[in-house]
Amino acid sequence: MEEELNAPDGAQYTAEEPEEDAGDPGVRTVELIESAPGVRTASADCERGKGITHPLGCEWVDLSVSVRVKKRNKGERGVTMKQLVQPTSGYAQSGDLLAVMGPSGSGKTTLLDAIAGRMKSAAVGGSITFDGSVLTDSQHQAFVSYVAQEDSLLGVFTVSETLRMALRFRYGYNMKSEAELKSLESHALKLVGLTSAAGTKVGDIFRKGLSGGQKRRLSLAVELVKAPKVMVLDEPTSGLDSASAFGIMSSLTALAKLGHTVIATIHQPSSDVWTLFDKLLLLSEGRTLFFGESRAAVGYFGALGHQCPELSNPADFFLALINTDFPLHACDLGYLQRAYGKGAPAAAGSAYAGLLPHEVALAKRQKKHVDLDVLHAGKACGFLADCVTLSKRNLLNNLRNPGIFWVRFAMYTMLSLMIGLMYLELGDDFSPSSVLSRINILFFVAAFLVFMSVAVLPFFIIERATFLRERGNGSYSVGAFVLSNVSMALPGIFVIALASTALIVPLAKLNGFGIYLAALTAALFTAEGFMSLTGALVPHYIIGIALGAGVFGFFMLVEGFFIVKDDIPPWFIWVHYLAFHTYIFRAFMANEFEPIASFDELPGGAPAQFSSGRAVLEFYSMADVAIGRDIGIVVAFGFFFYAMYAVVLQLFHTGKR
Numbered sequence: 163m164e165e166e167l168n169a170p171d172g173a174q175y176t177a178e179e180p181e182e183d184a185g186d187p188g189v190r191t192v193e194l195i196e197s198a199p200g201v202r203t204a205s206a207d208c209e210r211g212k213g214i215t216h217p218l219g220c221e222w223v224d225l226s227v228s229v230r231v232k233k234r235n236k237g238e239r240g241v242t243m244k245q246l247v248q249p250t251s252g253y254a255q256s257g258d259l260l261a262v263m264g265p266s267g268s269g270k271t272t273l274l275d276a277i278a279g280r281m282k283s284a285a286v287g288g289s290i291t292f293d294g295s296v297l298t299d300s301q302h303q304a305f306v307s308y309v310a311q312e313d314s315l316l317g318v319f320t321v322s323e324t325l326r327m328a329l330r331f332r333y334g335y336n337m338k339s340e341a342e343l344k345s346l347e348s349h350a351l352k353l354v355g356l357t358s359a360a361g362t363k364v365g366d367i368f369r370k371g372l373s374g375g376q377k378r379r380l381s382l383a384v385e386l387v388k389a390p391k392v393m394v395l396d397e398p399t400s401g402l403d404s405a406s407a408f409g410i411m412s413s414l415t416a417l418a419k420l421g422h423t424v425i426a427t428i429h430q431p432s433s434d435v436w437t438l439f440d441k442l443l444l445l446s447e448g449r450t451l452f453f454g455e456s457r458a459a460v461g462y463f464g465a466l467g468h469q470c471p472e473l474s475n476p477a478d479f480f481l482a483l484i485n486t487d488f489p490l491h492a493c494d495l496g497y498l499q500r501a502y503g504k505g506a507p508a509a510a511g512s513a514y515a516g517l518l519p520h521e522v523a524l525a526k527r528q529k530k531h532v533d534l535d536v537l538h539a540g541k542a543c544g545f546l547a548d549c550v551t552l553s554k555r556n557l558l559n560n561l562r563n564p565g566i567f568w569v570r571f572a573m574y575t576m577l578s579l580m581i582g583l584m585y586l587e588l589g590d591d592f593s594p595s596s597v598l599s600r601i602n603i604l605f606f607v608a609a610f611l612v613f614m615s616v617a618v619l620p621f622f623i624i625e626r627a628t629f630l631r632e633r634g635n636g637s638y639s640v641g642a643f644v645l646s647n648v649s650m651a652l653p654g655i656f657v658i659a660l661a662s663t664a665l666i667v668p669l670a671k672l673n674g675f676g677i678y679l680a681a682l683t684a685a686l687f688t689a690e691g692f693m694s695l696t697g698a699l700v701p702h703y704i705i706g707i708a709l710g711a712g713v714f715g716f717f718m719l720v721e722g723f724f725i726v727k728d729d730i731p732p733w734f735i736w737v738h739y740l741a742f743h744t745y746i747f748r749a750f751m752a753n754e755f756e757p758i759a760s761f762d763e764l765p766g767g768a769p770a771q772f773s774s775g776r777a778v779l780e781f782y783s784m785a786d787v788a789i790g791r792d793i794g795i796v797v798a799f800g801f802f803f804y805a806m807y808a809v810v811l812q813l814f815h816t817g818k819r
């Protein structure tokens with residue numbers, strides 16, 4: 163079972179030397195994986211390129227990335243294209259650890275995103291092939307795992323639970339036994355050095371958990387357990403101390419030696435880490451200054467007149483050389499670019515320079531198409547299994563994250579108790595003034611309890627980052643995500659509505675407990691659907707809260723309380739129909755007033771304004787209320803919001819940038 167972790171395509175991974183592999187004199191043997199009994203280790207089976215009969219990972223030819231930017235010059239308007247990455251060619255094959263280095267802003271992330279197929283709005287030129295084929299989006303997701311620069315983990319889960327869920331998304335429930343899953347989990351933990359932290363919670367704003375470096379390592383392990391063929395990592399060592407950085411890079415090297423292709427950007431590798439790289443791609447200002455065997459880089463730059471001093475870390479030397487932001491040691495970049503472009507590096511035996519190394523050419527001849535069986539192995543479970551995993555996760559997350567359920571539950575309970583006490587035994591009072599009290603309590607519940615759903619938005623937006631990562635890596639579909647969100651939101655909503663109803667209705671002695679509960683549950687369900695949609699539409703929760711509050715405020719204004727429907731100006735009447743608050747208020751009003759046959763007369767025997775509950779409903783233009791239909795409309799709005807939420811996620815939250 164460890165083999166699945168270690169070998170992305172076990173069938174193609176043998177201990178035999180490939181026919182035409184000339185070997186590599188500069189090979190290092192890596193003994194880094196502490197293997198479980200019976201697990202092949204990197205050192206036992208393969209050195210770079212050896213033992214892998216299927217050596218081609220990915221190749222890019224004349225790859226460039228451009229984005230549209232507004233023209234900046236005075237008097238000029240419109241947009242122009244800005245090239246973030248100039249045409250560059252290269253490859254990373256099974257067994258390789260390719261390090262992409264360059265100063266900040268040099269285009270490393272952009273290049274990585276392009277290779278990993280994560281560009282949405284940018285124009286990507288040239289070609290990128292994996293095992294000789296151009297991949298579709300879904301093939302990309304199965305073939306390539308991407309570890310982004312920012313960690314996006316759910317804070318309420320332990321390290322072990324986080325990995326278990328990643329395994330469930332990969333294997334579902336029938337493919338692996340509990341023992342096999344446990345073994346995969348513990349092997350991944352060993353690889354990233356988190357065994358002792360297996361039971362530690364990731365941590366969030368409510369609780370302390372893993373350190374930044376540990377989170378980084380967990381993000382890596384989450385992708386590692388899926389055994390992807392190609393791993394693309396943006397700054398896997400950022401925030402780590404030098405020993406941890408070396409540990410992580412060692413694990414990645416070992417992984418590469420077992421047949422994976424590993425491409426990673428790295429900012430400031432120590433000299434120990436530098437020795438682990440197989441290949442190096444050096445970028446500055448979006449231009450490639452070097453691509454080739456990392457051990458050839460010192461000689462290459464030496465040949466161009468930039469000799470790395472003895473006992474210096476070559477990584478530090480190169481980065482200082484090509485950093486134009488702080489040009490303390492910076493050289494003439496133009497010269498290096500021209501030299502690279504002219505093929506000077508080929509002479510140094512280091513550059514791609516349009517010449518495919520013989521093993522890549524061989525693999526291209528042997529294997530023209532992507533092995534679809536391998537790709538399908540990337541995701542071995544279906545929609546239902548994903549729904550089960552996501553539902554379990556949502557339920558636990560809702561229960562464990564105080565901000566999602568418990569804080570709201572406490573707020574609703576306290577407020578409902580106050581409402582119940584404020585309007586104590588109102589139902590026994592049939593004086594003319596009780597009409598106003600009844601209408602006010604119902605408006606307050608319909609408007610303010612719904613309004614409080616805004617509080618959940620920040621958590622939706624925090625969790626969106628996790629969704630983006632998982633969707634980008636093909637863990638599950640939008641449908642499974644939304645369906646499990648909806649189904650797991652319902653129990654919490656029902657409990658909150660029940661607690662609120664149980665406090666308000668008996669204390670205030672209102673009519674129709676069951677209908678009141680149904681209307682409040684529907685209202686909270688729909689409000690949460692609206693906030694989910696809002697959360698998907700806005701870039702930041704502050705904007706989302708402002709937007710949600712603004713819309714809810716507007717809906718309250720036109721729901722028929724502050725101004726009766728017949729008096730709403732024609733230019734706003736459409737909002738009255740669009741606002742789901744309207745239907746909640748109508749259902750509450752009908753539920754309360756319909757059963758009241760009469761109200762008391764005014765003191766002195768003068769008739770009151772409203773003789774009966776029916777008269778109140780008529781005054782508020784609510785004579786036509788059919789409670790079931792109105793609650794049904796609220797629920798329909800809820801499903802509409804969730805459907806729109808799914809559409810927005812599908813179209814705009816693809817995990818690409």
Ligand SMILES: Nc1ncnc2c1ncn2[C@@H]1O[C@H](COP(=O)(O)OP(=O)(O)OP(=O)(O)O)[C@@H](O)[C@H]1O
Pocket residue numbers: 229230231244246264265266267268269270271272273
């Ligand atoms: N959508 C965009 N529009 C305009 N410029 C962009 C866009 N995306 C990135 N850039 C610019 O492209 C350059 C390269 O960005 P990129 O994030 O790839 O750099 P990087 O080398 O990964 O930097 P760092 O090491 O700091 O993460 C930067 O100058 C950045 O401002």
